[in-house]
Amino acid sequence: MNANLPELGLQRSDCLETSWVKSTVYWAGFANGTSIDVLLNSVPANTMLYKTKSDYYKAVIPEHGLETLWEVLMDIGNVIVIMNPYGGRMDEISESETAFAHRGGNFFMAQYTVHWSESDGGISAEGRYVDLSRRFFRTMAPYASSNPRAALVNYRDLDIGSNESGETDLEVAKGYGAKYFKNNFMRLAGAKAMIDPENFFKNEQSIPPLK
Known part of the structure; x- marks a missing residue:
């Protein structure tokens, strides 16, 4: 990363290496280092509410698109964007070979998660944050796949x-x-x-x- 993207100024302390089961605790919103015993609770101690959407990208997002993305990220605040690179072995398997069809031609898949908690208004704030999620999705439409605008089934999105x-x-x-x-x-x-x-x-x- 430092060789190819020195602008990020990435440090070893910015990175976390962990087991899969511990990563589920981290992605559930618990502090790093929390015991995996919290996974045994039928009702989680901390409730993070969220709305997730996804996109596939078949072309590089142009500079003005990245600037727009950055502006929306800063405006919304409570949003996480994860970009999973594709290519490699993914490109070598025909889209008709398995049920999973998003293979050749995709640069990456993006997940957008707008999140909030009880302190942000809880359930009563749901409509506002879901609207922000949809606004983010509309903003990225010019750069994402189209006809159809593809999505990852793992991130179920009833909006589509x-x-x-x-x-x-x-x-x-x-x-x-x-x-x-x-x-x-x-x-x-x-x-x-x-x-x-x-x-x-x-x-x-x-x-x-x-x-």
Whole structure:
């Protein structure tokens, strides 16, 4: 990092090396060094509320786009942006080979998380922070993937489309399905028809059985 991005002034003390299970404690918002025993609590001691969205990028964000990103980050404040690089082995596997389709042609995947706590207004502040999350998402639209604007299924986002509770309509599902799975969605719906034809397992963004 110091060789390629000396502007960051990164120090060894800025970095944390930890086990996977300890990282789950860190990402849950606990202070570094907190015992993993907190994971045994059915109700977490500290409640961090958040809204997460995601994007894929097939081109480098231009300088003016980075300036816009920085301005929005500073304005919102309570936001985390994580950029996961793609390429390498990811590019070598066909997007139709597995259910996960976001492979060749993607520079990186970005996760945007706007977060707040009880001290920020708790549940009563939810609408304001969710609106900030959507504003951030709109700001990045010119630089992200399009047709469809792809998303990572791990970061479920009902804003990109969802069924009513208890229902799984195929036409509705095609909307979010294309963003999560691209051309693999219909194949997955066919698999669902074989594995769970009665659609017992479902949620607002599940894959329906192909009739």
